[in-house]
Amino acid sequence: MPPQPRASDQFSLDLAAPAPPVLQREGLFAALALWVELGWLRQLDRHFARFLAAHDADSATGGDPLVWLAGALVSHQAGRGHVCLSLARTLAAPHSALSLPPLDGGEPPATPVTLPEQLLAGLDLAGWRERLAASPLVASAEVAAASATPLVLEGDQLYLRRYWQAECGVAARLRQRLGGSLPVSDAMAAPLAALFAGHAQAADAPDWQRIACALALRQRLTIISGGPGTGKTTTVTRLLALLQQQALATGAALRIRLAAPTGKAAARLSESIAGAVAKLPVAEGVRAAIPQEAQTLHRLLGARPDTRHFRHDAETPLSLDLLVVDEASMVDLEMMAALLAALPPQARLILLGDKDQLASVEAGSVLGDLCVGAGVDREVGYTEATRAYLARVGGESLPPAAIANPLADHVAMLRRSFRFHADSGIGALARAANAGDGDAFLRCLGGEYADIERIGSEGAAFERRVVEGYRALFAALARGAPAAELLALQGRFQVLCALRRGEWGVEGLNARIAQILRQQGFITRTDGWYAGRPVMVTHNDPQLGLYNGDLGLTLADADGRLRVCFVQGDGVRQVLPSRLDAAATAFAMTVHKSQGSEFEHVLFVLPARANPIVTRELIYTGITRARSRLSLALAGGPGQSRTLREAIARRVVRESAIAERLLRHAPAHHGDEGTPEMLRP
Numbered sequence: 314m315p316p317q318p319r320a321s322d323q324f325s326l327d328l329a330a331p332a333p334p335v336l337q338r339e340g341l342f343a344a345l346a347l348w349v350e351l352g353w354l355r356q357l358d359r360h361f362a363r364f365l366a367a368h369d370a371d372s373a374t375g376g377d378p379l380v381w382l383a384g385a386l387v388s389h390q391a392g393r394g395h396v397c398l399s400l401a402r403t404l405a406a407p408h409s410a411l412s413l414p415p416l417d418g419g420e421p422p423a424t425p426v427t428l429p430e431q432l433l434a435g436l437d438l439a440g441w442r443e444r445l446a447a448s449p450l451v452a453s454a455e456v457a458a459a460s461a462t463p464l465v466l467e468g469d470q471l472y473l474r475r476y477w478q479a480e481c482g483v484a485a486r487l488r489q490r491l492g493g494s495l496p497v498s499d500a501m502a503a504p505l506a507a508l509f510a511g512h513a514q515a516a517d518a519p520d521w522q523r524i525a526c527a528l529a530l531r532q533r534l535t536i537i538s539g540g541p542g543t544g545k546t547t548t549v550t551r552l553l554a555l556l557q558q559q560a561l562a563t564g565a566a567l568r569i570r571l572a573a574p575t576g577k578a579a580a581r582l583s584e585s586i587a588g589a590v591a592k593l594p595v596a597e598g599v600r601a602a603i604p605q606e607a608q609t610l611h612r613l614l615g616a617r618p619d620t621r622h623f624r625h626d627a628e629t630p631l632s633l634d635l636l637v638v639d640e641a642s643m644v645d646l647e648m649m650a651a652l653l654a655a656l657p658p659q660a661r662l663i664l665l666g667d668k669d670q671l672a673s674v675e676a677g678s679v680l681g682d683l684c685v686g687a688g689v690d691r692e693v694g695y696t697e698a699t700r701a702y703l704a705r706v707g708g709e710s711l712p713p714a715a716i717a718n719p720l721a722d723h724v725a726m727l728r729r730s731f732r733f734h735a736d737s738g739i740g741a742l743a744r745a746a747n748a749g750d751g752d753a754f755l756r757c758l759g760g761e762y763a764d765i766e767r768i769g770s771e772g773a774a775f776e777r778r779v780v781e782g783y784r785a786l787f788a789a790l791a792r793g794a795p796a797a798e799l800l801a802l803q804g805r806f807q808v809l810c811a812l813r814r815g816e817w818g819v820e821g822l823n824a825r826i827a828q829i830l831r832q833q834g835f836i837t838r839t840d841g842w843y844a845g846r847p848v849m850v851t852h853n854d855p856q857l858g859l860y861n862g863d864l865g866l867t868l869a870d871a872d873g874r875l876r877v878c879f880v881q882g883d884g885v886r887q888v889l890p891s892r893l894d895a896a897a898t899a900f901a902m903t904v905h906k907s908q909g910s911e912f913e914h915v916l917f918v919l920p921a922r923a924n925p926i927v928t929r930e931l932i933y934t935g936i937t938r939a940r941s942r943l944s945l946a947l948a949g950g951p952g953q954s955r956t957l958r959e960a961i962a963r964r965v966v967r968e969s970a971i972a973e974r975l976l977r978h979a980p981a982h983h984g985d986e987g988t989p990e991m992l993r994p
């Protein structure tokens with residue numbers, strides 16, 4: 314029996330410990346069971362290893378536990394958003410493939426535990442690949458399409474078949490969209506300039522909004538990334554006006570659809586598009602031909618109960634000419650695969666989002682992958698042909714980029730926020746977090762900004778913020794204000810946190826906030842259903858038309874019967890509490906769940922102890938959910954500043970090979986010379 318590390322040694326691993334010579338079935342499943350108990354692995358991952366073992370046992374060799382271990386790890390990685398397991402990175406840091414140390418506020422293990430280091434000791438990359446390649450459970454990428462193995466090995470990356478298929482599908486369909494620029498007449502320069510005339514623009518910086526618009530005119534895939542208030546909606550609305558103007562001149566309006574991953578994000582997009590359309594300097598006919606109603610991607614694609622398949626797919630494509638998807642950073646790999654499959658090849662796709670935000674909860678980080686290297690000045694940028702086109706049509710002569718590639722030609726980064734002005738603490742904090750500058754972040758937090766504050770998470774200040782935050786909502790509730798007004802008030806204040814469990818997670822904070830509100834007399838009970846209980850839907854329910862992340866508010870009707878109300882389109886959707894199988898109290902919600910939403914005042918609670926889940930992206934996303942006021946609640950203690958600095962330095966890196974696949978076979982851009990389908994002013 315090899316020496317076991319003590320609980321206190323768990324994070325300073327003793328790599329010199331002798332490894333078991335061969336990984337045995339019993340040893341593996343004993344370790345997996347313990348990892349599940351410790352919260353390092355999910356039950357699902359262990360079951361997957363069992364499934365592999367059950368099927369492997371049929372083979373002549375009796376099966377290879379090392380392959381089952383790899384299966385458990387790749388399944389666990391998928392649960393954490395990674396599309397695949399990098400064998401090389403796992404061998405270099407085996408514990409990185411587990412949720413170790415415990416992510417959700419759990420305690421260190423009390424019993425000795427076998428570590429992945431020990432199970433993998435003595436194995437090198439070539440050896441692991443060989444063992445995997447020899448397994449009947451694993452197919453190589455070359456033959457995977459013709460087989461049905463649960464695992465696929467491509468290079469040094471191991472995939473669950475489902476994600477390998479989705480990644481290949483997304484890459485193949487995006488690649489088709491990268492090739493062949495649509496021809497745009499030089500004469501388009503004038504109407505484009507007219508649309509962007511007179512808007513605020515720094516004299517010494519390129520007009521990235523106009524550049525984004527010019528890029529999108531000539532291609533079937535455009536990604537417009539930018540932080541809050543950088544004008545993504547404004548830009549896309551102008552683009553729609555320009556394209557619709559052309560189309561109407563030829564007698565056939567474009568069929569344009571707007572969509573977003575969640576109901577909340579769709580509602581926000583509808584609202585901001587309506588605002589931007591109202592400001593457009595165009596003829597009434599053009600204005601009227603721009604849709605203002607966005608829907609969820611699930612609804613657009615035609616989600617069907619009890620299946621992952623949609624009504625619209627490659628055989629039954631969507632009937633549209635142009636699709637705008639907002640909050641694209643939240644679109645996971647499988648949804649992107651379904652969306653691209655259902656999109657007619659000729660249709661234009663415009664993805665809007667913020668590449669610096671946390672990626673989707675599900676596996677994949679497609680937006681981030683597509684924007685890789687973009688926005689870093691003079692690093693990755695436009696090809697020569699694209700720069701020449703932008704000089705002719707977009708009114709901007711950009712310097713050459715150090716690295717130019719065909720993928721970057723499809724990406725526009727908006728860099729100036731029109732929401733957060735120079736005196737905005739939220740803007741300054743967001744910039745510091747994004748730049749990974751912990752010192753600047755702490756300076757901002759301790760500075761003179763009126764819109765941000767640092768408070769203790771334990772004391773009276775926290776309670777006061779909660780009471781202040783909820784006062785208007787509960788006063789309106791008490792006087793029987795209409796549901797729409799109450800839902801709008803609900804959007805004014807929100808407590809956000811990083812974790813689900815523990816004192817500083819959703820569970821602990823929900824209980825504490827409910828207690829505070831009961832003491833104030835705002836609510837009369839803290840369990841079950843009651844008027845004023847905010848809830849978040851935790852699973853998609855296409856039948857009810859509610860989706861994971863939708864936020865509702867429990868209200869009583871005139872007869873005292875409770876209903877959960879949701880904003881839906883322009884109206885309010887009411888659902889009986891008994892019909893909501895999957896809903897959780899949402900006085901506090903995780904930053905992950907808050908994506909796609911914004912609130913006037915955010916009370917953002919960070920855990921007292923360092924935690925790997927608290928990253929630069931999480932902090933940036935949490936901060937930028939606040940529109941006008943941010944209270945950052947931190948537990949006291951001397952190590953807090955260091956913990957914050959470390960968190961800001963920590964980045965989320967998701968395993969995926971989309972950009973690599975795209976660039977490996979990227980088609981060259983065609984010229985922009987005229988053809989009959991040339992776009993003319």
Ligand SMILES: Nc1ncnc2c1ncn2[C@@H]1O[C@H](COP(=O)(O)OP(=O)(O)OP(=O)(O)O)[C@@H](O)[C@H]1O
Binds near residue numbers: 731
């Ligand atoms: N070039 C500009 N000049 C002046 N104001 C602008 C410009 N671009 C955008 N704005 C204004 O800035 C605000 C934010 O713009 P917009 O809603 O388009 O940004 P966004 O990036 O879509 O925001 P969000 O982060 O909310 O999605 C709006 O009030 C808009 O009118």
